[in-house]
Amino acid sequence: MPTHNPFTNPAPRGHLDGDFLREEVVLANRNHGALLEALRHDVTPAGLHYLLNHFDVPYVPDAAAWRLAVGGNVITPLSLSVAQIKALPQRTLRVTLECAGNGRGQVTPRWPSMPWMAEAVGTSDWTGTPLKSVLEMAGMQPDTADIAFTGIDRGFDKGDEHAYGRSLTPGLALSDDVLLVTAMNGQPLLPQHGFPLRLIVPGWYGMASVKWLDRIEALTRPYQGYQQVKTYMFKARPEDRGVPITTIRVKSLMVPPGMPDWYTRQRLVEAGPVMVFGRAWSGNGVPIAKVEVSVNGVWSAARLDAPSGRYAWRGWTFDWVATKGEFVVACRAMDAEGATQPLDVPFDRGGFGNNAVQRVQVTVR
Numbered sequence: 278m279p280t281h282n283p284f285t286n287p288a289p290r291g292h293l294d295g296d297f298l299r300e301e302v303v304l305a306n307r308n309h310g311a312l313l314e315a316l317r318h319d320v321t322p323a324g325l326h327y328l329l330n331h332f333d334v335p336y337v338p339d340a341a342a343w344r345l346a347v348g349g350n351v352i353t354p355l356s357l358s359v360a361q362i363k364a365l366p367q368r369t370l371r372v373t374l375e376c377a378g379n380g381r382g383q384v385t386p387r388w389p390s391m392p393w394m395a396e397a398v399g400t401s402d403w404t405g406t407p408l409k410s411v412l413e414m415a416g417m418q419p420d421t422a423d424i425a426f427t428g429i430d431r432g433f434d435k436g437d438e439h440a441y442g443r444s445l446t447p448g449l450a451l452s453d454d455v456l457l458v459t460a461m462n463g464q465p466l467l468p469q470h471g472f473p474l475r476l477i478v479p480g481w482y483g484m485a486s487v488k489w490l491d492r493i494e495a496l497t498r499p500y501q502g503y504q505q506v507k508t509y510m511f512k513a514r515p516e517d518r519g520v521p522i523t524t525i526r527v528k529s530l531m532v533p534p535g536m537p538d539w540y541t542r543q544r545l546v547e548a549g550p551v552m553v554f555g556r557a558w559s560g561n562g563v564p565i566a567k568v569e570v571s572v573n574g575v576w577s578a579a580r581l582d583a584p585s586g587r588y589a590w591r592g593w594t595f596d597w598v599a600t601k602g603e604f605v606v607a608c609r610a611m612d613a614e615g616a617t618q619p620l621d622v623p624f625d626r627g628g629f630g631n632n633a634v635q636r637v638q639v640t641v642r
């Protein structure tokens with residue numbers, strides 16, 4: 278292990294309002310969001326999918342040399358090439374990924390980190406091998422309590438040096454739908470999305486879907502990696518122990534109607550019939566039950582498109598007859614368990630899980 282750590286005493290960082298810091302702007306340039314108009318695509322073209330990379334995107338010139346180690350509390354430790362993993366039965370699942378920090382930039386006061394507004398979401402057809410097949414090949418010892426997944430990307434956060442890693446309980450890891458993925462929308466993974474191998478955990482916020490995966494380790498105790506226990510916790514107060522962030526909260530977004538002003542992104546719509554289009558999704562495979570649209574505070578039901586997969590967002594449309602004036606258009610989804618989006622931004626210290634309704638200011642002429 279390296280001994281020298283220049284970041285053990287990081288510069289103090291605190292909540293703030295107003296102007297974005299230089300550090301936030303740098304993160305926003307590295308980690309782009311989806312363009313909201315791209316919500317139109319059932320499957321987000323890979324180049325329009327949002328990105329969240331904590332450290333650097335690894336350079337992997339030779340995928341044939343990649344090995345996934347499966348070890349720890351297993352009966353048979355494995356070292357598998359990508360070709361060996363792909364030779365096992367494959368599945369494709371349409372999955373909506375959303376970053377747990379999506380909407381952080383709208384929380385007040387705001388935690389300085391990746392300052393997402395609303396755009397950290399996308400849907401892909403992910404192709405891979407069920408994780409279960411590989412875990413069964415290795416054989417989990419019966420006292421396995423947790424399974425850790427580590428990528429090759431490495432760096433520091435709050436003075437803690439680590440490779441990006443997360444864990445799943447054996448129950449979830451052995452479910453049919455968690456995949457070891459090699460392709461996104463029928464193409465090899467792009468470098469920034471985890472080439473050559475990543476995990477996809479459908480129904481969970483994106484942090485669980487570890488990219489550049491090179492090690493799986495069965496543990497007899499809960500995993501204590503930085504990204505598992507030091508962040509991705511809901512906290513209202515600094516002294517809170519925190520509630521681990523898991524599955525995606527119900528949410529909807531619309532394609533902002535009309536045309537934008539380049540700088541302010543304010544919208545202009547011509548009077549007359551306007552079709553408002555959007556998407557709605559929830560976590561853990563829970564279906565969307567209802568979407569409503571509000572025009573200046575009056576809510577009406579939107580029409581839902583047919584579902585396109587248990588873990589995929591659902592399209593919706595709303596016919597608005599726009600008349601001259603100033604309007605705030607908002608949308609709100611409810612899932613089949615009755616969870617609905619809050620009207621106000623929920624406070625969380627790290628700015629996680631903001632699923633408040635989206636509001637778009639529109640001028641009709």
Ligand SMILES: Nc1nc2c(c(=O)[nH]1)N[C@H]1C(S)=C(S)[C@@H](COP(=O)(O)O)O[C@H]1N2
Nearest residue numbers: 327328329330331376428441483484487488
């Ligand atoms: N190895 C590794 N995996 C990772 C991350 C990372 O920084 N390193 N970021 C996670 C987070 S927070 C999210 S939201 C998703 C984003 O996936 P995408 O960039 O392919 O959209 O990847 C997750 N997997």
Ligand SMILES: [Mo]
Nearest residue numbers: 329376377483
């Ligand atoms: Mo994320």
